[in-house]
Amino acid sequence: MKDVLADIERLRARGEKIAIATVVASRRSAPRPVGSKLVVSESGEIFGSVSGGCVESDVYQNAQEVIASGEAKLVSYGFSDDQAWSVGLPCGGEIDIFIEPLEPEART
Amino acid sequence: MSVQRRIEQAVRGGERAAVLTVIGGDVAAAGTRVGAKLFVLEGGGEVLGDGPRSLVALAEALIRREKNHVIEHEGLNVFVEIVAPPPRIAVFGAVDTAESLCAMAKQLGWRTIVADARARFATHERLPSADEIIVAWPEEALAQIKPDHQTAIVVLSHDEKFDLPAIIGALGTDCFYIGALGSRKNQEKRRVRLLEAGIAEEQLSRICGPCGLDLGADSQPETALSILAEAVAIRAGRDGGRLQGSKGRIHVGVE
Known part of the structure; x- marks a missing residue:
C-alpha cells in the first residue's frame, strides 16, 4: 500500500475512479511479494506493479472492467491457467490477483 | 471515514x-x-x-x-x-559503520536509529542517514527506542561500557536480531562478562557475534551489507546461504 499511496491520493484528488489490483497469492515462484499493488485509473494511468511486467497489461484490461462494473474480481495467472497461452509468467509461477474498485469520494 | x-x-x-x-x-x-x-x-x-x-x-x-x-x-x-510500520534498526555506537548501516537500511525501507552517549560523535553531520539520533547511555536509549519484534539491534562501539549494557538491555526485549561487532577474542571476553552479569547461557545464543554473513567484507559498506544481510535472513527465518544449490523457496512469501 505504501508504494502506491501517493498515487491513490493524487488520483482521488482529481475525482477519478480507481481500481486497485493486489497480489493475494503466489505459488512456486513469484516476481513480486504477496500484497504488491497496481493502481489503475479510469483515464488509463498505471502505477505500481504486480509482476515483473508479465501480466500488467492483462490486469489493466481487467481493472478497466472493474472500474466500469463496480464489481471486484479475482484473476489468476500461471502455467496451469487457461490463459497461459496468452498471458503467463515466464518464471513458471502462479499468481492470484484481486482487483477491486475504489469509488471517488464526494467532494466536501 | x-x-x-x-x-x-x-x-x-x-x-x-x-x-x-x-x-x-x-x-x-x-x-x-x-x-x-x-x-x-x-x-x-x-x-x-x-x-x-x-x-x-x-x-x-x-x-x-x-x-x-x-x-x-x-x-x-x-x-x-x-x-505495519517498517522494521527498525537501532545502532549503538556512532562509529563510521553506523552511517553505512543506516544508509543501507534506508534502502531496505527500514527506519534507522543511532544511539551514543558521546554528543561529539552522535551528530547529524556524521550520521546523515540516521532518522533519529539519541545521545544517551544504552539503558536510557533502549527505554526511548522500546525495541519490539520488528527491531534489529546492532552494537558497534567496541567499548565494553557501552556494549555490555546495550546487549544486556537488548536481551530483555523482543527484538528479532542482536548483532555485536568484534573479533572472536573479544566475543569470548564478552561472553564471560555477560555470564558474570547473570545472563543465562541459552540467552547468549540470541547474540550474533561476530555479526554478519561471511562475505569477506572489508570496507564499511561491505561490513554493513554483511550485517544487514544476516539481519534480513534471520527476520525471514533463513540461514543466509547461497541460493544456488539451496532447496527452499527463493522468496519467503511464496507457498
Missing part, C-alpha cells in the same frame, strides 16, 4: 492493523459479498468496514504473524493484509 482512508492513515501513521478482504467462497451463505472489507487496529480497539465481524477474533494473531496471505474462514476466502 472510509475503510480505504483509514488504511491510508494507518500506513502513514506507522500503525499496526489487519485489513481483511473477502475475495471468494460462498459469500451468499455467509451473507456477505466479494470485496467486503474489515479494518482491525492492533489491540482490537477499532474495527471498521462491512466485512464479517467474526474475523475480528482472528486479527490479533494475524497482525502478530505479519504475513499477507489468504485464509479460509467459515466458507469464505479472505485476503489478510497487514499494515
Whole structure:
C-alpha cells in the first residue's frame, strides 16, 4: 500500500475512479511479494506493479472492467491457467490477483 | 471515514492493523459479498468496514504473524493484509559503520536509529542517514527506542561500557536480531562478562557475534551489507546461504 499511496491520493484528488489490483497469492515462484499493488485509473494511468511486467497489461484490461462494473474480481495467472497461452509468467509461477474498485469520494 | 482512508492513515501513521478482504467462497451463505472489507487496529480497539465481524477474533494473531496471505474462514476466502510500520534498526555506537548501516537500511525501507552517549560523535553531520539520533547511555536509549519484534539491534562501539549494557538491555526485549561487532577474542571476553552479569547461557545464543554473513567484507559498506544481510535472513527465518544449490523457496512469501 505504501508504494502506491501517493498515487491513490493524487488520483482521488482529481475525482477519478480507481481500481486497485493486489497480489493475494503466489505459488512456486513469484516476481513480486504477496500484497504488491497496481493502481489503475479510469483515464488509463498505471502505477505500481504486480509482476515483473508479465501480466500488467492483462490486469489493466481487467481493472478497466472493474472500474466500469463496480464489481471486484479475482484473476489468476500461471502455467496451469487457461490463459497461459496468452498471458503467463515466464518464471513458471502462479499468481492470484484481486482487483477491486475504489469509488471517488464526494467532494466536501 | 472510509475503510480505504483509514488504511491510508494507518500506513502513514506507522500503525499496526489487519485489513481483511473477502475475495471468494460462498459469500451468499455467509451473507456477505466479494470485496467486503474489515479494518482491525492492533489491540482490537477499532474495527471498521462491512466485512464479517467474526474475523475480528482472528486479527490479533494475524497482525502478530505479519504475513499477507489468504485464509479460509467459515466458507469464505479472505485476503489478510497487514499494515505495519517498517522494521527498525537501532545502532549503538556512532562509529563510521553506523552511517553505512543506516544508509543501507534506508534502502531496505527500514527506519534507522543511532544511539551514543558521546554528543561529539552522535551528530547529524556524521550520521546523515540516521532518522533519529539519541545521545544517551544504552539503558536510557533502549527505554526511548522500546525495541519490539520488528527491531534489529546492532552494537558497534567496541567499548565494553557501552556494549555490555546495550546487549544486556537488548536481551530483555523482543527484538528479532542482536548483532555485536568484534573479533572472536573479544566475543569470548564478552561472553564471560555477560555470564558474570547473570545472563543465562541459552540467552547468549540470541547474540550474533561476530555479526554478519561471511562475505569477506572489508570496507564499511561491505561490513554493513554483511550485517544487514544476516539481519534480513534471520527476520525471514533463513540461514543466509547461497541460493544456488539451496532447496527452499527463493522468496519467503511464496507457498
